[in-house]
Amino acid sequence: MNNVEKEIISGLSQGNRDIFNIVFKSFYSILCAYARELVKSYQTAEEIVQDVFVKLWENHSRLHIETSLKAYLYRSVYNGCLNFIRDTKKASYQHVDIHNSGYLDELVTEEPEWLSSPERIDRMEDAIKRTIHELPEQCRQIFILCRHDHLLYPQIAEKLGISLSTVKTQMGRAMSRLKEAVDAIKE
Amino acid sequence: MKKIELPEENTIDSLITSYLSGNASPDEVSRLNSWASESDENKKYFRAFCDIWHLSAGINQVTSEDDYSFDKIVNKKPESIAEGEERVRRIKSLSIFKYAASILILITAGYFVGRLTSASNVATPDDNSLAVIYAPMGSKAVSILPDGTQVWLNAGSRIEYNTQNYNQSIRKVALVGEAYFKVKTNPEKPFVVNAKGINVKATGTEFNVKAYPEESQVVTTLVEGKVKIEGQDQSKRRFTLEMKPKQIVTLAAPVTSQEIIEKRESIQAREIVKPSEKKLVSENPVIVSDVNLDKYTSWKEREWVLEGEDIGNLVVMLERKFNVKISVESAELNKYKFTGTFRNETLEQVLSVLKIATPMKYTIGKGTVALRIDPDSKAKYQKLISTE
Numbered sequence: 001m002n003n004v005e006k007e008i009i010s011g012l013s014q015g016n017r018d019i020f021n022i023v024f025k026s027f028y029s030i031l032c033a034y035a036r037e038l039v040k041s042y043q044t045a046e047e048i049v050q051d052v053f054v055k056l057w058e059n060h061s062r063l064h065i066e067t068s069l070k071a072y073l074y075r076s077v078y079n080g081c082l083n084f085i086r087d088t089k090k091a092s093y094q095h096v097d098i099h100n101s102g103y104l105d106e107l108v109t110e111e112p113e114w115l116s117s118p119e120r121i122d123r124m125e126d127a128i129k130r131t132i133h134e135l136p137e138q139c140r141q142i143f144i145l146c147r148h149d150h151l152l153y154p155q156i157a158e159k160l161g162i163s164l165s166t167v168k169t170q171m172g173r174a175m176s177r178l179k180e181a182v183d184a185i186k187e
Numbered sequence: 188m189k190k191i192e193l194p195e196e197n198t199i200d201s202l203i204t205s206y207l208s209g210n211a212s213p214d215e216v217s218r219l220n221s222w223a224s225e226s227d228e229n230k231k232y233f234r235a236f237c238d239i240w241h242l243s244a245g246i247n248q249v250t251s252e253d254d255y256s257f258d259k260i261v262n263k264k265p266e267s268i269a270e271g272e273e274r275v276r277r278i279k280s281l282s283i284f285k286y287a288a289s290i291l292i293l294i295t296a297g298y299f300v301g302r303l304t305s306a307s308n309v310a311t312p313d314d315n316s317l318a319v320i321y322a323p324m325g326s327k328a329v330s331i332l333p334d335g336t337q338v339w340l341n342a343g344s345r346i347e348y349n350t351q352n353y354n355q356s357i358r359k360v361a362l363v364g365e366a367y368f369k370v371k372t373n374p375e376k377p378f379v380v381n382a383k384g385i386n387v388k389a390t391g392t393e394f395n396v397k398a399y400p401e402e403s404q405v406v407t408t409l410v411e412g413k414v415k416i417e418g419q420d421q422s423k424r425r426f427t428l429e430m431k432p433k434q435i436v437t438l439a440a441p442v443t444s445q446e447i448i449e450k451r452e453s454i455q456a457r458e459i460v461k462p463s464e465k466k467l468v469s470e471n472p473v474i475v476s477d478v479n480l481d482k483y484t485s486w487k488e489r490e491w492v493l494e495g496e497d498i499g500n501l502v503v504m505l506e507r508k509f510n511v512k513i514s515v516e517s518a519e520l521n522k523y524k525f526t527g528t529f530r531n532e533t534l535e536q537v538l539s540v541l542k543i544a545t546p547m548k549y550t551i552g553k554g555t556v557a558l559r560i561d562p563d564s565k566a567k568y569q570k571l572i573s574t575e
Contacts (some may be wrong), residue, residue: 007371018337018369022329034463037207104206104220107230112238116401121242129245146208147243153210165196171208172201178239179200 007070012056013063020060023069024053031077038081038109048080068118075115085109123185131181135174142167143174202231205242321345322364325510327487334358335371336378339487342507343399365397367487370412383440385418394430395484398440405440408483409433416472428472433480437473494525500559501541505556509534517560520547 006089011019028049035045052073054062065072114120132140141160146167151159153167195201202219205211211219223233287305322328322340334354338346344364353359354376362382370378372391380387382398385405394401394410407416409430418427418438430436485492486504493501498520502513510533515521523545529537534556538549546565550557 004331004333015549018329019331022331022337025329030244034241035280036239037244067382091474100370102220103224104216104233107223108207108237110234110237110243112234114238114242124238124242128239146276147240153205153208168196168201168205168210171204172195172198175204175236176200178243179235182235182239 009063009069013060015057017058020057021054027070027073028053031073034074035077035125036082038078039084044084045081048084051078052076052080067116068121070123071116071118074121078111078115082109124182127181127185128178131178132174135177138162138169139174142170146171199232200236203236204240207236217350278348289320318344319347324507329487332360334373334378337369339367340509341365341367341397341486362396362398364399365395365486367395367484371545385416385438385440388415388417389413397483403439405438406435406483407438408435408478408480410480410484418472426472428474430474430562431476433478434474434476435478435483437475452478490570491523493527493529495526496534497521497524501525502558505534505537511554511556513558517557519560520545520558523547 002061008019008023012023031049031052032045035048036042039045039048056076067075114124132143135143138160142156145156145159146153153164153171156162156167157164199222201217202211202215202222205215206219214242223229224550259308291502298364320328320330320338320340322342322344324343327341329337331337332348332353334349334421336358338360340346341364344362344366346360346362346366348358348360355479356374356376358373358378360380362380364446366380367380368380368389370391370393374390376390378389380396382396383400383405385398386397387394389412392414393410394408394412394414395406395408397407405418407409407414407430409432411432414430416436416438417425418428428436479492479494481492482494485510491508493504496504498515506513507513525541525545527537527540529540532540535551538547538551538556540560541547542549542561542564546561546563548559548561550559
């Protein structure tokens with residue numbers, strides 16, 4: 001944790017509203033995008049992330065972060081998502097898993113190993129960002145349209161005037177490259 | 188994992204990616220499900236993809252939502268949706284007034300906050316040495332510099348600094364537009380703002396600098412602490428000025444040919460009111476003491492204060508804040524002064540409030556506003572004045 005991060009955390013624990021605003025604005029979209037992957041709905045994701053920040057504000061005097069601010073926020077959001085999933089499971093009837101994806105869904109929401117390691121988060125993000133930047137032009141375009149603009153494959157195909165199978169292939173390639181880059185991280 | 192020759196779109200990598208992106212068909216989902224449950228190795232492989240997919244959310248994120256501010260969330264009350272459902276907090280629909288829709292973020296490599304690419308409003312070219320933080324017209328921005336100094340940028344403003352040598356021996360930033368600085372105290376490393384050829388130096392203090400390219404002056408307001416201004420007066424002599432809190436110093440700084448923007452007739456060179464308090468140090472800088480700080484610094488708060496503003500200043504402020512073009516079609520409006528305190532009002536709301544005290548009519552077009560004198564209310568207005 002560097003000095004500026006210490007400053008910011010100190011500002012948060014003292015209830016400095018300006019710093020709260022800055023932190024909020026810095027992380028809000030990122031955390032919502034992450035939560036959305038776990039709870040499948042952007043609206044729910046927003047509610048969970050907002051809750052995290054409200055609780056952070058209400059308990060600011062008891063704030064204690066040893067890892068990093070980012071890791072702390074990711075962890076809080078992850079926990080919030082798990083709680084939501086658990087609560088909705090209780091509330092809804094046992095639904096027939098027509099898509100037979102129950103096991104996969106569980107895997108998706110399993111606790112990631114990077115959650116408790118701020119260095120790992122930073123290194124992975126660096127590797128991911130760098131690799132996306134280095135992807136061949138069309139491959140990168142497709143990936144961004146999918147990952148950030150949330151277009152579905154057929155929409156991407158139409159938008160770029162290419163075939164659906166090209167989109168599938170390129171997306172697979174992009175993720176393969178990302179995995180290679182992450183695997184290559186020296187710890 | 189069995190090595191199967193598949194067309195590339197059907198490889199496991201593509202399959203997992205389709206699933207994570209919400210594009211997998213039921214058949215593909217089943218296949219993937221079976222594959223993942225076959226072995227621990229497969230499960231781990233799948234999990235690795237999940238991690239990457241999830242963390243790739245953090246790259247390239249720019250908040251495109253307007254008005255996302257922590258204050259809005261913390262102040263709203265929970266609303267019940269329907270009987271029997273849990274109360275859920277929701278963000279109410281947001282007004283036009285954009286506060287930092289342009290989100291900032293900081294700085295140099297190794298920073299804890301998500302770094303944005305040039306799609307956002309911190310641009311760091313490949314050599315990573317120059318950082319630019321900006322607020323486009325119609326919105327503001329707030330950020331923290333590497334040393335902990337906080338900076339608020341008004342609409343249409345930006346600051347630049349060199350990431351390599353910021354905070355080495357001095358902390359230097361270049362400013363175009365208007366910014367409010369809350370400088371982190373460090374007597375060893377002075378904080379210097381360079382704007383239109385003038386340097387404003389501080390070690391730990393709060394001050395506001397206004398240096399828009401289309402205006403011919405630099406206005407510095409000192410809130411607290413000490414600040415030194417270094418510049419050249421009209422006869423090219425260098426001078427140094429020490430400011431005291433609650434002072435404003437206005438220096439003429441010529442509009443350079445590169446920065447000349449079409450000057451509107453309604454923009455007048457600003458003159459400080461209260462001549463009785465004028466204290467001239469040299470022929471050039473104008474110093475006024477004991478000012479109402481809110482008038483000059485409230486732009487950064489959600490509440491902004493107008494106090495006896497003439498129409499020229501008002502128009503400039505509104506144009507920047509709401510990113511519209513305003514034309515003043517009755518020269519008579521120049522006679523009136525505008526006063527008011529506003530929070531999150533839309534442009535229309537602001538104008539309707541101003542309309543109460545001044546005989547003014549307005550028409551809002553597409554991105555343009557026209558202001559005219561209102562003869563009917565003017566008559567009433569004058570009647571009111573004459574009966575007092």
